[in-house]
Amino acid sequence: MNILMALSQLEVTGAEVYATQVGDRLTQRGHQVFYVSDTLSCPHQGQHFRLRFNKRSLPRRVWHVFYLIYLILRYKIQLVHAHSRASGWSSYIACKLTNTPMVTSVHGRQPVHRSRKKFHALGYHAVAVCENIAQQIIRDLGVPEQQVSVVRNGVDSQAFHPLPATNNQKPVIQIIGRLTGPKGELVYQLLKQTINLDANQVQVISGSKTEVRFAEFEDKVEFCGYSQDIRQTISQADLVIGAGRVAMEALLCQKPVFAVGEAKALGFITLNNLPAALASNFGDVADDGKTELDIDYQQLAKQLLDLPQNTAVSEQLVTAIKAEYDLDEVSKKLLDIYQSAYVYTKQREVPIIMYHRVIDDPTQHGAYGTYVTAQRLEEHFQTIKWMGLTPITFSELAKVGLEHRFNHGKRYIILTFDDGYQDNYDLLLPLLKKYQFKAVIYAVSGTDHNQWDVSHPTKPDQRFELMTPETMRKIDQSGYVEIGGHTVTHPKLAELTEAEQQQEIEQNKAELESLLDRKLNTFAYPYGNHNQQTKLLAKQAGYTYTVATDSGPIGMHQDLQQIRRIVMFPSTTKFGLWRKVKGNYTYKKLLNKKTD
Template identity: 85%
Template sequence: MALSQLEVTGAEVYATQVGDRLTQRGHQVFYVSDTLSCPHKGQHFRLLFNKRSLPRRVWHVLYLIYLILRYKIQLVHAHSRASGWSSYVACKLTNTPMVTSVHGRQPVHRSRKKFHALGYHAVAVCENIAQQIIRDLGVPREQVSVVRNGVDSQQFSPLPAANNDKPIIQIIGRLTGPKGELVYQLLKQCIDLNTNKVQVVSGSHVDKRFAEFEDKVEFCGYSDNIRSTIAQADLIIGAGRVAMEALLCKKPVFAVGEAKALGYISLDNLPAALASNFGDVADDGKTELDIDYSNLAEQLASFGEQHQLSEQLVAAIKAEYDLDAVCQKLLETYQSAYVYTKQQEVPIIMYHRVTQDDSQKGAYGTYVTLERLEEHFQTIKRMGLSPITFSELAEIGLEHRFNHGKRYIILTFDDGYQDNFDLLLPLLKKYQFKAVIYAVTGTDHNRWDVEHPTKPDQRFELMSHQTMREIDQSGYVEIGGHTLNHPKLAELSEAEQQQEIEQNKAELESLLGRELTTFAYPYGNHNQQTKQLAKQAGYTFTVATDSGPIGMHQDLQQIRRIVMFPSTTKFGLWRKIKGNYTYKKASKQARQIDE
């Protein structure tokens, strides 16, 4: 997490709360910033990003490169322009994935348009910011998404209404820059300081211009427990994180920020509040604060008439800003950044039958000889890859598949042939490898090929129920679903597809005494309806063949696999599983479609 700041900001709270939640999920998080006031788990390195002379920036880049290499950093998440610029150069030089959270409106100038310095993806905290960097900076739309500030909804749960003799109004935020001017004008023009008790909660130095309010306003300084602080208040004035946290605590909020005044937040103006980060970012490109303070004074004078916040409003805020949901969206972005920057994904390779020699090759060549398969296993072992099953991947956590020092591969075998038990299983035991076998249950042989109308194949036996149970219990194989009769699912009706998928799953689960995790489309053939039915059946991981996005996490109902042929040599295998094969093939397919 890279930040440039000299005082507590919403970006720091965002970075540390997200960082702590990622730490809870097993990730190691480091912080690099000028200062870091919020409590946090993870090591902090002080780097003066706000010193922006050319020599300083060169030093920033060199120091970031040192940290990336020394601590084996796999992704950099920047949270400000100054830290983002240095992080961008350091990440380019080390081929490290980078994303940037954009917390406020970006300055527009020629160099910024040409040199976005946002990394793989820009994550805007509200829609108006996203629109601004697309419109004014020319950042491609596909490189921008909205992921809101994460708020721990348990920490900021509803509070009882304050019971004060004199209403307490708290203004929470910085006293520097545009927000400082805003606070000054609110005190000067808008709030009746005689009928209300006003508290200003800020970590900023109190400028001398605020001296005129010392007798009537309490300047409380920084609060490290904002929930207990706002528990005293009857009304909160602020924008950004302040507003959302107060609303989750069921405190009335008067939203006024650096760009616009929204007034009291309700369900009616919530869409505008979300889009503008509660008043901090305009939707029209304006850079100067344009607020009618007399109008604000009238609104604030009616504070006693405001009704209590509705449960629907609190629920809507929770749905938008829940920290776990925000972290999940960020993790998906992180994974995409890693896959597309490194051009790597966990290889999932596909076999069918295993034979003693070429005499059993059949009409379609969906086999590999035992000798060739052992060559493949030797290559996999030499490359330091660890074969795992999809159940093990679920236990590891999909987001952890790229953890430093780990290189995974998934070996899959379609249809469930008897030779998988006779020849594959002993080889798995010899090399201590794991594999996934996708089993057909509606026939005892490859009837779909034998009864082919124009190119009938010879008969090859499938595993019996007893054999399937035995191989599943061996500890080396995970059984997955593969339909009853191996049809081209997309050519069937919805009811027929559902029966093929769900009855096959029910039979296998009854046989094996456990729930299935993964399913494979026969021939890789499917449509959107098929994908939905597989998900509805309860499959977490569904594999296709050579279709689907590059990143596994991008569509768990259409995971790409790499086909192995009888002719795939050790070198051919190495080329396909070293990491970037899927990226290159998918990119080539996309270019062909465009052409």
């Protein structure tokens, strides 16, 4: 995907580190990431465009919106990820006007006023970096709970690993963070009231310009400026004071952390107070709605006297931090949200259409109408080609990468045919070759005809032959077809016991893999019939992609064991096919179902 990270800042912030580190990880995964912000100091891959979001007059904001629209159109941006209120407001308008998916990472407490309640400007989804922020925007801004997720600041845990103990003559205390706004006031009071500047060597690490009021500490405090290598900087410390990213990075280096943020003071971080630290982003966000700093600095001074007894950071604590903040896991969670934002904003998913038999003889209609004529199927293929859709198999989708299925310039479709009829070889395969299309055939392995329909107690069907093992091997080796599993006898799986379901799924898979001499990665539930146990059994059998029929979420990525398909009927015309696969058919269908 082409992703635009939008930030508003005049100095290095945790949001910038977050955006650039996540952006670089997304770039490594094959996505194209761009940045737009006032400044961008952190090293990053991807092009940066300067836009003065902090200039917030009405004419400026109008200019911001038009410039963002230009970037979206010029660079084929498929999703905007905003990281601040100023950039988020303009991005929201630009995305609305261009129908571009948008998500917002919320890094701090949001101001509460009437216009903000009515105009959230958060896009499809709000990604809060901690629980207290999520609760605040739900409680105070009225953002629907289903539109809010907690995804923590991502940290490259491989870059931050335990450091050896220091051998400093005096304990080195590092305060890391901004020197402006509430955090600047916090640093000032820590130096003024809390830290013994004579007993400790104090270093202030910040990218902010040092204000005049800090001049009184210059004889006893080192103002070191911005660090390009925070791990190397932290290696000198006996104690790190900070919040947010600073705290988690220091803990990963097994450095003791005294967490004091804009909203609250947690003191030394241990396993016991880690839940409170996670929920508040290590003190940056209160859980009681307070907006003013309310910290007893004298009490903090007493706690700091325990520094020698609180120097050990346990391996269990480091492991817990890794589990919460690992950059790869954070990136995966964001990609899941990106995909949902794209699907629901664009009302578009890779269409997966379902056929059964292909016939050229009217006597082959059968009792259930599970057919399409060869002439009608060719019309469908012509329409698919006209629409610029590329038919692929699930194995090819896996190679492309599920997260890349929406990449600009690509529009995929998956053609599926259930049961494995002989006519698929006789009539479907020649059409696939003619149009250079690919298809997936889900094969039953325990019978040579449609026995499940022929033996129906009240509405028996006529007999239709399935492919022989030799024919199935030939069509699989043709290069135009992928074979998938479809059980041994085509039962309604949800009506069977767990053991019976397992046998139907696993025996079918084993028989087909033995026949084709390769692994299968996709399975279809007969009749679309399944339950939660069926889904679990299909996954345990080794199927990555399991398709249903008219059930499952709109987004394929949301449940790979219940992928929704669109049914094609004998009466589905070229226009009917176009209507069903152009994009919003499933979205509208589910929306109408909810309003019934």
